[in-house]
Amino acid sequence: MGESRDHSHVKRVVVKVGTNVMTNKDNRIVSPILRGLVDQIAELYERDIMTILVSSGSVIAGMEVMDSTIDDPTIRRQVFSAIGQPRMMRHYYSIFHEYGMRCAQVLATKRDFSPGKHRENMINCYEGLLSQGVIPIANEDDAVSLSMSMFSDNDELASLVAELLNADMLILLTDTDGLYTGHPDDEDSRLIRNVTTDQNVEQYIQETNKGEAEGRGGMESKLGVAKETAKKDIPTFIANGKRAGVIVDLVDGKEIGTRIID
Template sequence: MSTKYKRIIIKIGSNVITKADGLPNNERIAHLVQQIAEVKKSGIEVILVSSGAVASGRSLITVADRCDAVAARQLLASIGQVKLINTYAHLFEKVDILCSQVLVTKEDFRDRLHYLNIKNCLEILLQHQVIPIVNENDVVSVTELMFTDNDELAGLIASMLNAQALIILTNVDGIYNGNPQLETSKIIHEVNGKGVDLSAFVSQRRSQFGRGGMITKTHMAQKVAQLGITVHIANGTRDGILTNILSGDMPHTRFIPQKNASGRKKWIAHSETSATGVVELNDGAKQALTSDKATSLLPIGISAINTDFKKGDIIKLIDSHGSLIGLGRAEYSADKAREKMGQKNQKPLVHYDYLYLQ
């Protein structure tokens, strides 16, 4: 297995390990565990982000028709998470590997201290040769508290742990330049640069059992690649997929990484949903920030403070049309920013080291 990767995140989608009847595909899970064991024994650290708790729950209990959708999901996820982790633990035990369960919610990533606590937990597991199996805690994550899907969570974990690669296993061979069911459609083997618009090629349709569609995957993959991490989107239902991706023998879509970003910028890049303040910039500031020169956001470039924030909060930076330019950590409060707005020779509201541009 020839690869330069030292640490990878493997995200397994619901459709990969769920049969057509909605029940878990235990043979597929066992085959993936065998491959993960091979990858780990070759010296690569592996963090697994696995969907499938709801499917596992469905194999154990029938939900009453009167249950609403959120309650049914909580019931199935709560029961199924135990079954899923036991399945993994049993299979990894057979190959002399210890795994652990790490359940998280979006709230855990909003605060830099919580974020670092999760990071430290995952690092100590890896140091002790344990494979962390990360999943969203669907029992408490409902509606606006949820990640878009586990792709978003996997991207966040990849950024947090400075992984070299993120492998997203789905039930198609990659991103196609048309409808995957048409013979004329071909796999896009490489995507290079954040400016590539793939939305024209990608189906809006969501997977049968998962929450996320291919558009979510492509947006997240481009963001993660922009932060310096290679992203592979491949077909997890193919035999030997992981070992073949790592040895370069399997057709799939690879997002080429851009310049590596700092740990702080990686955290800020994934903080859009937890941003409190909204700051509108004038055209001069927008031009300065989006140029190739490293620049902090100075008060002279601010045209309006649209929403209040405190020192240390993540804030959205928008242009005069309301389009998102980037995200940053506020060096002082909205009240102070209003006082300094439009003035020269003032301390930056967002320092370059804490600034992430779209």
Template sequence: MPVTEPRTRTDLPRARRVVVKVGSSSLTGADGHLDVPALEALVTVLASARRAGQQVVLVSSGAIAAGIGPIGLAARPRDLATAQATASVGQGLLVARYTEAFGMHGLRVGQVLLTAGDLVRRQHYANAQRALERLLALGVVPVVNENDTVATDEIRFGDNDRLAALVSHLVRADALVLLTDVDGLYDGPPARAGSRPVREVRSAADLADVEVTGRGSDIGTGGMVTKLDAASIATGSGIPVLLTSAPNAARALAGEEVGTWFAATGRRTSARRLWLAHAAQVRGRLHLDAGAARAVTDGKRSLLAAGVTGVEGDFEPGDAVELVGPDGVVARGLVAYGSTELPDMLGKSSAQLRQDGENLPRAVVHRDDLAQLSVHVRRERRRGRFSRGS
């Protein structure tokens, strides 16, 4: 019988819908060419899961990596224009291989190209959700990838792990499986003597002593940091995650003791809050005093002007901003005032704002427009640049 919320890895074989993400390094050889036998081996595993009654959504990296060899490049391109051109060549090759490989098992595939922008704009989000649901209802295996040919930041930072977590929420998946080039999470670099595997993560406390690096292989762009970020996004919205290597895919989906299991830590959240926490483009920052930070996080209260100590960025009412307490970023929210209005309001109570002529002083960020960030995401959130535009 299918289970809707796997509690342990042994429940994975009975999960109704699973998102599987595979990285570039698992699909390409050292020479930069697509590793067709590795791709076919993964497809065989996923086809077996489909025959067992599971619905599978595949989030696949590899477009740029697949184009490196055919274009004649020695390594992954560093400039944006060449990366986009390489992705254009590689994406066609990649989906053709998937079509052929799944076809050998009597399955059809449907290509779905997304960028973070498709998950920021609500209408695009609804369109993507509807398309994916229909593909699954028709028995098609969706093959999702970033639209690297037109993406910008996505190419530079390699965010398919994060995309996979957001897609898991988009399709209401029961579990997310992240396949990479290491067999799981270790408490230190896997190649270093003495590093030990972490078999299960049930809270942020289990990651306190884990040492990770930001960059993965020369072919891929992600590292273990992006895997943990993706796991945090998924588990925080009620979706458990299994992290292991691509050769372990069959054992992972069979519920065997491989890789690292990240238990769901939160409840399934609304698409709006997940979008706000992880996909909305941030236009600025509001700095909060300690009391306001506690009110927003522990008290789940609206942010008032009295608790704001500083403003960064150029934003308008309705834009997404980060809320920064004394210990770092604690939440994101949709601001009710523009960056030109707020400086004159800082530190003022509602009574003082009324005296200044604000008849109905609104909360700077209403609690319904707030999304708290998980402990891991707070720790990894880097200071960004804020700009207008799409």
């Protein structure tokens, strides 16, 4: 099964949850999925393990309450995101409150991670929240993020946050169990447990990739980001966000999902 997974040192975890994890086939936010994520974050919190959540979903949340006649796709995305961001935070705030926990929204563009004052301010903000036991919920600031200031997707944002905060682990949650040798629904396909940073697995990506509802990420993006993150000595995993207990199980060292090894 590969190398043993001793994660007893883990105290800080970055978890990215994609739109395809939190939505159903009708592109509606599924509240029980969000509740399941928060339940796991709360369990880790009780063990003094802090989670930084990188959450998609704002565009879908905006689409749920507004029809748009805007033709320009960029402006349409900005509008939906601006409307959906507070809706997503209301979901999270309400659920965390039930656990007696607090959460905070941290929006960013790619330029905020460039060396200088912006980066220092980002670190200070995150460290300040974590020191107070507040769960940061990160997302791209879609309302103002354009062209050069855009992340390729939230996988890239999650990787940058993990590096910024010297995280002990990065978990990229999608709607499959990881990278397969073929389509996940194919009986002959098998889950690839470990991928090295120099391993060429391009032939498997298109079969595994299901895409993301209204998202920009996919398996190719996740593997690219995961490899770059693993090279920075941050253990990185791709796993199924709809699997019960997936975050806690990975932190506990259970061999699920696909692990990227440097």
